[in-house]
Amino acid sequence: MLTREKAKKNAPDDLDVGENKGSGKRRQQQQKKKSTAVEENVAPTTLPPLKEKKSAAKKRKQVVEEVGDVEVDEVEEKQKKKRKRYDSDFVIHCKPNGLCEIVGALKGAQEEDVKVVGFGGMLRISGISVTKTDLIRWLVERFNGRSQMLTISNRVSFVVTSDDICDLFLLPNGGLEVVRTEVKKDVPNRLLIEWEEKYGFKRTMSLTDMKKILETKFGDVGGPDFQRLFVLYSISSFLAPVSSQKMDWGLLECVGDVGKIASYNWCSYVLDRLCKGVETFRTSPTSKNISGCVLLLQILYFQRLKWKGRPEPSSLPLIQHWTTEKFKRRMREELSAGGWGQGEWMMSMYPISGKVAGANDDEGLRENERAEVAGKKGEGVGDGCAQEGGPVQPTKSIHFELMGDEKDDEEIRRIAQDDTHEAILLLKRDMDIVSRVHQKRLLKLEKC
Template sequence: MIRWLCGCFVPSSRMSVMPTGKKFQLTANDVHYVFQIPIGPLPVPISNAHADSELKNTWKDLYGGAKHEVTVPQLVEVMTSNEGMRMGNDEFKKCFVMYSMITLLAPTSNRKADFKLVLALENVHLFQDYNWCQYVLDDLAEKLSSYSANQKYVPGCLLLLQICYFHRLRSRGNVLPSTLPLIQHLSDKDFRSRLADEDKVYGMADLDKVTYPVTKISNNNSKVLAIEAKKTEEKIDEMKFLENKKSAVEDNSVNDFPRVVTFNLPAGIESNEEIHMLAKNDVEEKYMLIKRDLKLFSHQFEQHIQSVRLQSEAVQIDSKLLEKERSPVLSQLDAIFNDSSFWDQIDKITNHAIAMKKLEDELPSFALFSYTNPHL
């Protein structure tokens, strides 16, 4: 069935065309319905083949084992053997996303890490803001654009094609449950049963026009809940920002402007007040503040570095458009972004940010804090 589905899929339009003439189009929303992975507002940043060599080498050093090859088995090994990763730290999140992409969502034929993703995996706090759904769909379309019925290995997220087919066509009039993620409603037994029903005569069932788009089914579906959760998180962040701004010290002002930097703390990073409430004594509070500040500043580094890289990509696109128009007007930033020494410094800053984040992840928690009170 897989090869039949690949033959029905039109990569340029993302359309699946049935033998009866019926057709349905896959979008990023469909990917979200199936897997419920993030469908954020930002495109997933891609690292070109010859770019970000230091960052890619860091991945090989950290997760590649003795052979410096980041393979699927090696990722499983580091995620299950490293104590910090078993606790779900940021390094685990990076490795898990890479593992999920190269095994399920955008599989690679050689079962090795896809280093195009190293930029996207630099800042775990931005994972939710990337449109992973569009990336998965584009990756599938790109890989199937050169599909041949004779090729031995068929790449791309083929499970997406299967699940969407089963949900969009009603076999014998049956409609599958539509609570998200859709993948939960199809076990191996369900797959075999559906294939037996169609008996190798695929694409003859009627299209399901009742339960699509899924987000119209119920106000209680997970997409709506995710939106509400995002709004709540934004309100909390705004409250933290106002709280920090209100408590800012202004006695070091210059020309009536306070020399104070405030931070809108991302999720997972505690405020001073939260740390004060969690700490059992003054020593633990200071220790927790050190760990928090390491995480906060590495997060700030990552955000600034990511912003520079995205701006560079935008300038490159603008420059290419101007070249096509034979216009002599080029961005004044071209000279900066084309200077290798500038990127050498960015790479050094990136390595420092990685080292800082690694240090924060490796700082242990001391059981001694549980029963020691320095005030006594």
Template sequence: METTNHKKRDGREILCTDISTSSKKKYKRQNSEYTRIFLEALSTLPEQKKDIIRKLGFGSILSFSCYSNLQVIFEWLIYQFDTNSGTLSLEDGFTFTLSCHSAQMILGFPAGPKPVVRTKTMECSDFIMNIVKTHSPTVEHLCSLLSTDLNEDSFTVVFMLLLITAFIDPNATGVPNPAYYPNLKEIGSIPNLDWCSFTLDCLLRSIKKFLFRKMQNIELESGGCKILLVISYFEFLITSEFNLGNSVPRLPLWTTHVVNSYIALDSQQGNSRGFGRLSKKHITSTPFKGSKQQMEMPPEIKDYMELKFQGIASFQDKKRLQSLVSNFFHKMVQNSIPIVRGYVDDIQLVSSSSNKQEIDPTVGNEMQFSTQTKKNATTEEIKSKWLYTNRRKKFRKNEMEQFFQNMFLFHQIEVPKDNYNTSMDFKQILHKFSKGCSIGENSDGFDLPNNYPDYESSLLHPKDMASTIISNDSSVQFSEFLEQIKEG
């Protein structure tokens, strides 16, 4: 029996020796085979090496074990996929846009502030050559290196080459693209790269290439991370067979059994290549609830986080802090929805009055009425009636305190001195708050009108609050009223 395989690469074809029969046969490897080889190699690693992978931020791949054939459902999906917007639009009206955020929820990979680059250089090629000892390392060769006595940096490079070649951007040759080598030269910077956007970008490019070749009647298996698109779709399907919860990352939950079951359940009867049989959930019932995938944090925030957290050595600690900031940001955006609705209501209220008034939208998106509007008794009468004739809400003192805590956070009220007495000063602030407005203060808490401009949402985003409140019988902006409290 032969113990080695003789391989000759010609395009996508590999000439291999069948070990069991010593007979030679020619075949084309599928991308999924490289993924399987890679995942099986990871499963045999000792914990010490798995910890290196976890420290890099790719721990979710260690728990992933799906070997399903995704090609049929993947092709069904991409024919209904817009590669320009990254949006999946089905005939039944279902739409979902893939983004860096949704990719991170599925994959759990680092989504750092720096992009993954594509630049081929001789210096980086030599750097990789010194580690893997060949200019064209195959997936099989790289997997064999994983089990050797490599130092941590060399092991990291080999693992990343495999991750890119066999999972993120698999290709028919099973050989890494040298254009990705520069990303691996600085080991410490790997967790700071945006691997989620990179994975999504590779997927979109592969789909474009596949569809273009298809129009030319060229048979070619699509590359890219197929499981990313497939899971994005499966997360919306309604079935009583499985309850996968909403924990993230999602990748480890989608095993071969689960994926194969979803493929079978969603298949159209009598059409082996048709899907869409199952009903779809609303996005609020999925891990993507809140449409966060369309609420990317501004680059300024990402850059600032990178600057402030650069001294944190542990990737896991840094990721935890970044997650806290991300959750806080998305919570702010989510809580701004009622505020924007209130802004729309105010515009509608003024524009529908008997004397239509001009509204001056400012940079802060706050409502400002023209001089004529302020003097218009009819408009003020309508607004006053709208605020005071509605059922009143009740808020407890601890909720009001939380409100003012956030005021301090957003610098709407001057930060107190070191000898600040929280309990005593909050009582004074709350007293001024209730006295200055039409708010009822009693032993149970504070009463606000039911339509009092989305008080709860202002807890997280007071500065951009569009609606006005009535203080001392005059209409003032919310931020102005806080200034009155501060100065009073």
């Protein structure tokens, strides 16, 4: 047996042996109660394990292992819908509605000032308020900004040129190159300083503020400042908009001398900015902004497609024949027929500018405001149509000028009671035009 002293030596320090045998047990029970109370009242200090992030590939693998290929199809369908939502989420900076409102409020003197600087074609724009459409997104994906080629299908495509821009807006086409020069904040600019004193300008002026200045600061008169600001606003908001939705002061050098504004090649500049904007959008997977005048792609598409056997009016500028309501109606009809690009294509007819003498001359615009092409009007004088999948045949055409009392295709279409009545009115109009031409020739022969 162990003696009391030996047991005392071998026992733990906190355990009393012998005389304190009972008190040692009580002490152990008290320590146990305290530790239990702490566990019940104090929250655990350890953090929960982090959730493992799974890639899309691991998720698809897990779905295959758990529920089979049917669920994989559902996952892929969801991903397709997600991509579709992203594709439809794009931003267009081409906003013609402000320009339409300004043009609608211009007075006679101001209109003449706009024509003097070569922007008279912009006076024909009206009724266009929205440009973001599914068709524009479809066309942007098919337009190559580097080659300027718009590809509708494997067999239908055409190159967009500066003559096409002239057809649309009758801007100056040819002459000096338009060069943008960045306006630095720390370098004073004479025009901006003058405008700041006159109109309260800011270097970071928004398009909305500029619109108010054009509408309120000039009254019924124009002048050099009005001409400069109208050109800059037209470019910044509609023809070659910048992504920031601010005024583009990079063209101040081109509008400094009002007498030289019309000598610049604005058609090439508008096309160049569109090509750069579309290429930036197409090559950047995260970009949602499309700069440049993307609306012109939609109009060129509509003009070249002979829908339901009826060509669109071809008098210049082409922008005058289109409104938001007409865009919507045409798109609804094409979608109901099965999608975009269903119809006959008229490739040899466009662009008109360069083929018709004086087509891009603003003075000619004032004297002869409508120059109809017989093939478009009568549908029987070689219209240069080619169905998708067939070769585009070059055709000859005859150009006539409509007199003041003669109606164009759009006017006849509005007053016609039905298709037969419309065809009769078109035939009568065309016969009158041809008869007048031959009558003049016969009169000359009689005098000889």
